Amino acid sequence: MSEDPQPHATGLFPHPQARLIAAGDRDGVAGEDLARAVRRAAGRFGELPPGPVFCGMRNTPASVFCYLGALEARRPIALLDPELPAAALGELVERFEPSALIGFTQAGGELGRRRTAPDPHPDLGLLLATSGSTGNPKLVRISRAAVLANARAIAVALSLGPHDVAPTSLPLHYSYGLSVLNSHLVAGGTVVLTEAGLLERSFWANLKAHSCTSLAAVPYQYTMLRRLRFDHADYPALTTLTQAGGRLAPELVKEFAAQAKRFYVMYGQTEATARIAVLPPDRLDDKPGSVGVAVPGGRLEIDGGEVVYHGPNVMMGYAETAADLARGDDLGGVLRTGDLGRLDDEGFLYVTGRTKRIAKVFGTRVNLDDVERLLRGSGAVAATSGDDRVTIWTETLDKPAMALLARQLAAQLRLHWSGFEIRHIDRLPLLPTGKIDYRALESMT
Template sequence: MTAARPQDGLGAAVLPHPDARLVIAGEAVGIGGDELINRITRTAVALSQLRPGPLFCGMRNNLASVLRYLAAWRCGRPIALLDPNLPAGTLADLARRFRPAVLLGFAHAPDGSPPARRDVPDPHPDLAVLLATSGSTGNPKLVRLSRTAVLANAQAIATALSITPGEIAPTSLPLHYSYGLSVLNSHLVAGASVMLTEAGLLERSFWTHLDAHRCTSLAAVPYQYEMLRRLRYDRSEHPTVTTLTQAGGRLSPELIAEFSKQADRFFVMYGQTEATARIAVLPPDRLAEKPGSVGVAVPGGRLEIEDGEVVYHGPNVMMGYAETAADLARGDDLGGALRTGDLGWLDSEGFLSITGRLKRIAKIFGVRVNLDDIERLLRDSGPVAATSGDDRVTVWAEGLDAAGCARLARRLGAELRVHWSGFDVRGIDRLPLLATGKIDYRALESRA
C-alpha cells in the first residue's frame, strides 16, 4: 500500500483548503469544513485497502467522483481521471496497458477484474494524477502529473485570476478534461466553492442552479461561447456572474469582443494537459491593447521561443508520458521544460501569440484529437487527409459527393464521440501531393 502523504509540499497549499466547499446543484446546503474532510477521509480509507497500482476513475461532475479524486490525493494514490463513457474496448485496452488497481464509475466497464499486476513496478511516489492526451481517439497516452505540478498550477491560476474564498464556479466543463479539472483545483486551493452539476450549457437546469447558487464565474471553450451566442447570453439575466474565462483553443476576435462586454473580467488563456492545465493568462485590462495574444506566463512559469516553437518552463510541467504500466514508475523526464508543439512569438513585454501548430494535433470543441489518427480511422473510405482549423477539423476525401461527406462527418462524430459538426468533410478530385509523394497539407490548408 502506498504511504499516505498528509503534507502537500508546496508552501501552505492544501487540496482542499479548509475553507473550500462543494455545492451540489439543487441542494440548499454545501459540504465544507470538517464534514468535507471526514467524507474524504472515509473514502481514502477504502481506497487505501485496494491492491497496489493506479486507480482508474470515470470522472463525472458529481460528488462521488470528486470525493474519490480528493481521497486518492489524501492517501497518496495516483488516479487516472478518464471519460466515464469510454467504450468498453477502449477502457479494456487501457486497463491491459496500465494494470489499474480498480475501475470505478465507468458506464461501459469491461467484464471481469482488471488484469493482474504481476511483474509490474509500483507507480512513482511523486505521481498524483493521470490524464489522457487525446480523449477517446487512437491509442491515447497518459500524461503523468506530480503532486507538485498539480498544486503549483492550481496556485498559479488562483493567483492569476484573483480567485477569492467568496468565489463559486460551476462545473461547466468535464472534470476529466484538464481545463475543467483546473477550475476545480484552483477554487479548492483558494478556499472557494465549486458547484457540481452534470447538466450542460444547453440545459435549463444548468442556468437555474447557476443563478440559485449565485455562481460568480463561468469557464468555457470556444465552441461553448458559440453556443452562448446562439443562446443570446445576457449578463443582466445572471447578475452574479462577473468573471468569464476561455481556453481550449482559439476564440475569434468577434467573440472575445462580444463576451468581454458580458463580464467585469474576461480572461483569455492558453494551456496544455502536459502543463497540468494553463500556461499563459491574458489579464482583462490588457485585452484591448493585446489583440490575438494569449497573455503572459502564469506565476512561476517562463516562456521562450526556440526555432519558432513555444517552450514553457515551470513547476507545473508533467513528469512525462506513459504508454504502459512500467512507465508509471518513471520519475521526472522533462525537468520542468515543455516543448509545446505550438508555433508562436513573444512581444517585448513577454505576451505570447500562437501562430500555428508544429505537430498534427487539433482541438474540436476543446477536445484534442490527433489528425493522423483520424486519417487511419478513415483508411477504408479511400484517400483522405485531415487538416486543422479554429475548433474544427477539415477532412478532404477523394471522390465523395455531398451525401457521402455528410455520412463521413457523422461517422467521425460517432466514433470519436465529438459532435459531427466539428468535422468539415469536403470532396476533392485528387489530393495534392509533394514531389516525395506525401500529401501536400499546406496546399490543402490554403484552400480551407
C-alpha cells in the same frame, strides 16, 4: 485577491474555506466536514493492492471525493471519461494494470491479475488521457506537486478567493474542467457540481440559484452561448468569464468581454497540468489575439518557432504502459508544446499554429490552422491532411460553392486547386471538450 490560497493542513486540498455543492442542494459540504469526507475516501485506498486507480470522473461529489481521497492517500489516480466503451477501457486496463475501477458505465477488462509492473513512482499523483474515447491514448503523468503548483498559479492569475463560486461547465476528466475545481478548492472558493450542460435549463437555474460568479467555457460553448442569446443581465452575480481550449474568434472575445466584468483568455495543455498563460482582462484591447503571459512561477520562450514552457506544473512525462508509471520526472519542468508562436517585447504570447498540423501539397508545406483561418467566413470548417492534398470538411456548402472554395483557397495559397478536396459533412465530430475530433475526420479519408 482577498486571501493567499493555501492547502489544507491534512493534504493538498481543500482549503479550510472551500465548499462543494451538488446541484440542487442548498449548503453543500465545507470545512471539517469536507476534510473528513476526503479522509474517509483516502482510507479506502489503503486496502487496495499496489497500482493506479481508474476513476470514471463525473461532475458529482462521489467522483470528487474519490479524486481528492486518492491525492490524500498518495495513490495515483487516472481520471477518465466515465462513458468509455468497454473495449477502450479494457485496452487501458490491459496496458496500465489498475488496482480498481470506480464509476464507469461499462465494465472493461479484468482486475485481480498478478501485477507484472513495478509500483508507480511515489511522486505520481494524477493521470489524464491525451485523447477522448477513441484511439490509443497515452496517459499524461502529473505529480501531486504539479497539481498544487498549477492550482495556486491559476488562483493568483484569476484573483480567486473564498468569495468565488464556479459551476462545473466542463467535464472533470478534462484538464480545463479539472483546473476550475482545483483552483477554487485551493483558494477557498465554492464549486457547484452539475452534470447538466449549457443547453439544459437546469444548468442556468443552478447557476442563478447558487449565485455563481464565474463560468469557464471552450470556443464551441461560446458559439452556443451566442446562439442561445446569452444575456449577462439575467445573471447579475456572474462577473467573470474564462476561455481556453483553443482560439476563440476575435468577434466573440469582444462580444463576451463586453458582457462580463472580467473576461480571461487563457492557454494551456494537459501536459502542463492545465494552464500555461493568462491574458489579463485589462490587456484585451491592446493585445488582441494574444493568449497572455506565463502563469505565476512559469516562463515562456520561443525555440525555433516552437513555444517552450518552463514551470513546476509541467508533467513528469507520458505513459504508454504500467511500467512507465514507475519512471520519475523525464522533462525537468520543460515542455515543448508543439505549438508555433511568438513573444512580444512584454512577454505576451501569440500562438500561430501547430508544428504537427502541417500538410504537404505538391511538396509545399501548408499549415492547416492557417487554412482554417482563411476559411473562417465559410461556416463550420475543419482541415485535415491527406495524400499530397488538404481535405476541407464543411457543414454548409453545396457542390458548386465547394468547387469555388477550392479554387479560391488554391489562389490564396498559390497552389493548384486539385491539391484541395472539399467534402460536405452533416456535422463536424467533436471531442467531449468541444474541440474538433481531427482523428475521427482523418479516419474517414
